[in-house]
Amino acid sequence: RGEQAAESINKNHTSPSYLKGVELPHTVRATTDPAEALSDATFIVHAVPVQFSRKFLQSVRQYIGDEIPVICTSKGIETGSLSMMSDILQEELGDKRDYAYLSGPSFAREIATGMVTAVVVASYSDNLANLVVDLFSCDTFRVFTSRDVVGVEVGGATKNVIAIAAGIVEGLGLGTNAIAGLVTRGCLEMQTLAKALGSNPATLMGLSGVGDTFGTCFGPLSRNRQLGMRLGQGEHIDDILATSTEVAEGYATSLVLVEFLKKKLPKSFRMDLKYPILFGVAEILSGDRTPSDGMKDLMNLPLRMETYDVYDLNDLDSSTSNR
16 A cells, blocks of 8 residues: 555565465556546455545545446445445445446465455445446456345445354354354344345345355454454453454444444434344443353343344244243
C-alpha cells in the first residue's frame, strides 16, 4: 500500500507484508497512483476493509468512470452508518454502474498457491455476474452465481462473528463437540437475520453462508478464529489488537452488528434470545462478560426444539415469551 510495497511487487513479484514466500504472477503490477490504476480500468476489484472503505472510495472516485463495474470482496457492517458494502458503494460511487459481491471460503494464501477454491458472486445484474464467472474461473477456482446480494452480504458479515465465538470455545479448551454445536447454532442465527432482512435463508446454506463459516471457524488461517482463541486463553482484547498484523474484521463487525440488530430489524421480544451468539460475542469483546461466563449463559438458555421455521420468525417470540 506504499511505494516500497509496490516496488517489491513490481521488481521481486512478492509482497513484503502479505503472502510471504508466494511468488505473484509477473503480469501483476502495483501502483500507489489511483489515476494510473483506475482511469482505464475495465473492472475494479474493491478489497478494502469495510471500516476504511468509505473514506478510500471518496479519495479515488474522481478517477473512476461512471459505468465501470465494481467487484467487491469486502465483508462486514460499517460502524456508525450501519451500512453494508452494497450501501456504501452505491452511496459513494453512484447507481449508474453494476456491482457484484464475491464471497465464500477463500483464504488468500490457498488461492495464491493454486489450491482448489469455490466461491459465489452475487449481483442484481446477471450480465455482470456471468462476466465475473468468466473473468475469475479456472481449473482451481470455481465461481457460482446468485441474485441474493443481501443474503451473501449477511453471510460474509456474520461468519466472522461466529468464527470469533468458535475460537473462544477452542481457547477455553471445551472440545470439538462444543465447537460444532456453537457453529451450527450460529448458522441458524445467520439464517434468521437473513430472513429478517428479506433475503432467502437458503442462500446461507451455500458458499457465502455455511461454506465461508466452516472455513473461517475451522481453518488455521482464519484471523477471526485466532482472535477468539486468544480471548478464550485469557488475553485482553487490547493486547490482541495491538499485536495483530492483519485486520480481523469480525471485531468491528461484532460490535456494530448488535446495534444493527436493534435499529434495523423490527422490534422483537428478547432479541438476545433469538441471537444469543451474536449478542454474546459483542458483550465479550466489550468487556461486559468473560468468555467462560458467555459459554455458561449459552448453556443456560431456555430449552426448546432444535430448529424453528426461519420463514416465520414470530414462532420464536411466542415460544420464549411463554417460558
